[in-house]
Amino acid sequence: MTMPPAPIVVAHQVTKRFGSLQALDRVSLSIAPGTVQCIIGPSGSGKSTFLRCLNQLEKIDSGAILIDGELIGYRRVGDTLRELSDAEIARQRLATGMVFQRFNLFHHMTALGNIIEGPVTVLRRPRRVAEEEAMALLARVGLSDKRDAYPIEMSGGQQQRVAIARALAMRPRIMLFDEPTSALDPELVGEVLAVMRDLARSGMTMIVVTHELGFAREVAHDVVFMDCGQIIEQGPPAQVLLSPQQARTREFISAVLS
Amino acid sequence: MGGDSAARPAPTELERLAGLTIVPHRYYGRWVAAAIILLLFAWVVKAFAEGQIAWKVVGQFLTAPAILNGLVNTVIMTACAMALGIVLGVLFAIMYMSPNPVLRGSALFYIWFFRGTPLLLQLLLWFNLALVFPRIGIPGLIEFRTIDVITPFVATLLGLGMNQGAYTAEVVRSGILSVDLGQTEAAKSIGMNRLTTLRRIILPQAMRVIIPPVGNEFISMVKLTSIASVIQYSEILRNAQTIYYANARVIELLIVAAIWYLAVVTLLQVGQFFLERFFSRGRGERRIRQKVGRNKAAGGQA
Numbered sequence: 001m002t003m004p005p006a007p008i009v010v011a012h013q014v015t016k017r018f019g020s021l022q023a024l025d026r027v028s029l030s031i032a033p034g035t036v037q038c039i040i041g042p043s044g045s046g047k048s049t050f051l052r053c054l055n056q057l058e059k060i061d062s063g064a065i066l067i068d069g070e071l072i073g074y075r076r077v078g079d080t081l082r083e084l085s086d087a088e089i090a091r092q093r094l095a096t097g098m099v100f101q102r103f104n105l106f107h108h109m110t111a112l113g114n115i116i117e118g119p120v121t122v123l124r125r126p127r128r129v130a131e132e133e134a135m136a137l138l139a140r141v142g143l144s145d146k147r148d149a150y151p152i153e154m155s156g157g158q159q160q161r162v163a164i165a166r167a168l169a170m171r172p173r174i175m176l177f178d179e180p181t182s183a184l185d186p187e188l189v190g191e192v193l194a195v196m197r198d199l200a201r202s203g204m205t206m207i208v209v210t211h212e213l214g215f216a217r218e219v220a221h222d223v224v225f226m227d228c229g230q231i232i233e234q235g236p237p238a239q240v241l242l243s244p245q246q247a248r249t250r251e252f253i254s255a256v257l258s
Numbered sequence: 259m260g261g262d263s264a265a266r267p268a269p270t271e272l273e274r275l276a277g278l279t280i281v282p283h284r285y286y287g288r289w290v291a292a293a294i295i296l297l298l299f300a301w302v303v304k305a306f307a308e309g310q311i312a313w314k315v316v317g318q319f320l321t322a323p324a325i326l327n328g329l330v331n332t333v334i335m336t337a338c339a340m341a342l343g344i345v346l347g348v349l350f351a352i353m354y355m356s357p358n359p360v361l362r363g364s365a366l367f368y369i370w371f372f373r374g375t376p377l378l379l380q381l382l383l384w385f386n387l388a389l390v391f392p393r394i395g396i397p398g399l400i401e402f403r404t405i406d407v408i409t410p411f412v413a414t415l416l417g418l419g420m421n422q423g424a425y426t427a428e429v430v431r432s433g434i435l436s437v438d439l440g441q442t443e444a445a446k447s448i449g450m451n452r453l454t455t456l457r458r459i460i461l462p463q464a465m466r467v468i469i470p471p472v473g474n475e476f477i478s479m480v481k482l483t484s485i486a487s488v489i490q491y492s493e494i495l496r497n498a499q500t501i502y503y504a505n506a507r508v509i510e511l512l513i514v515a516a517i518w519y520l521a522v523v524t525l526l527q528v529g530q531f532f533l534e535r536f537f538s539r540g541r542g543e544r545r546i547r548q549k550v551g552r553n554k555a556a557g558g559q560a
Contacts, residue, residue: 057443090451098447104440108462108540118448121458150540163444170448 008033008205014063023049025229036206038216041226047209051176055096056089067095097167101179103159105151111162112147118170137165141195157188161195177208217241225249315510328497329518335483340476342419347426372424381417385489414486429471433464465537473530477523494518
């Protein structure tokens with residue numbers, strides 16, 4: 001028997017409050033490299049907050065997150081945890097790529113401009129090299145003809161595929177997806193899921209917050225069901241989605257499917 | 259045709275309506291209004307042509323060295339004061355939005371003071387700075403007599419620029435607030451630090467909102483420089499005045515100054531048009547209209 005690989009993401013007892021709202025309540029989760037982790041749950045269950053904590057768009061109140069073995073957001077000095085500087089946090093964010101529900105493409109840049117922005121201004125790669133790689137990424141998401149299109153000139157599905165290419169251009173170890181298809185018209189969901197499926201096949205570690213139970217069943221290695229800031233149930237998709245053990249999971253899944 | 263219509267039933271009332279010619283409504287009121295305005299305009303032109311204005315003098319002084327010199331000073335002052343105003347405006351807008359209470363407080367104080375006192379008073383304060391601080395500089399290192407440093411040019415620049423900065427700060431702040439928070443998050447997610455995010459993502463998009471009011475203030479500034487004549491800065495109006503004190507051609511020289519102000523402002527307006535077009539890339543109204551058109555077409559099919 002071989003040892004299972006060391007997890008690439010470890011969240012330990014992560015807690016986050018917004019005022020009186022307990023958004024995350026002692027959430028612990030380990031994710032193996034190269035796997036697809038889906039997180040499902042009703043809105044307000046904390047699943048998006050958890051994702052945003054992983055790339056430090058939110059600061060956690062207690063607990064710890066390690067990505068690739070490195071503590072996120074803090075440096076341990078003796079018995080204290082020192083908050084990292086803006087620049088250090090920016091460097092840590094390079095390990096994760098994020099895809100947002102509302103795409104958040106830079107409106108004043110073309111598709112190509114969006115994709116090369118990070119490589120050129122953050123990674124200081126030569127523009128020509130960045131453009132070549134961006135064109136390869138555009139081809140990968142099936143949008144080579146949109147290189148000079150501004151976000152407003154593209155459909156939601158196309159914008160989201162460019163957003164995925166923009167995140168990939170930074171060569172992250174992990175891709176985070178925050179309800180990537182929730183803002184799309186129903187007929188555009190398929191094209192985005194196809195790109196994500198392709199990405200999963202290539203061996204990318206993915207954490208996907210989604211309501212697409214079909215996608216979760218087909219692609220995920222592991223599914224987590226969250227409610228009220230807690231992990232209620234976790235297991236392989238066949239178990240969590242088809243024969244959930246917890247009453248709350250059963251209720252949620254039947255509500256989504258109906 | 260005739261044989262056909264005999265076979266068919268007689269056209270209904272609706273069919274007959276559809277075949278009638280459409281006659282546009284005549285708006286007589288518009289014609290009357292236009293006629294009155296044209297008459298008034300002709301009367302004003304006639305009055306000026308026949309009035310006690312020596313148009314030859316206007317033509318003669320239009321390119322007089324003193325006038326052109328004043329024009330150059332006006333343009334230089336406008337450019338410098340606006341540049342200072344915009345730099346200060348961006349700086350104080352960012353300070354205003356900082357979580358640091360000291361930075362925020364000083365930005366508030368700056369805006370409060372320079373928006374709250376008359377520009378003329380500020381100009382006089384700067385010009386008379388020597389009364390408070392006879393000498394300025396870094397003690398022990400370098401020192402000047404204030405009166406040598408605060409020339410009419412420097413006093414005017416400080417007065418106009420710092421006053422402008424207070425107004426521009428608010429314009430820049432509203433521009434920054436107009437950019438969706440998702441843009442900041444996306445920039446962070448690709449590893450940008452705060453300053454790069456501001457420079458590459460937020461400010462370029464804020465410009466779309468900032469430029470129209472700043473263009474407006476640029477035009478105001480051209481004319482506001484004339485106030486500097488009170489502290490002996492030789493801009494165009496002051497030079498025109500100096501000339502008419504000597505030759506008593508008051509109206510002629512005021513017309514000369516007016517012509518040059520209008521010329522400069524016209525140029526600025528053209529510049530603003532192109533700047534606005536540049537910064538609305540990806541959001542241009544032309545594109546939005548196209549998109550709306552496409553959506554309508556799609557909706558029609560569905």
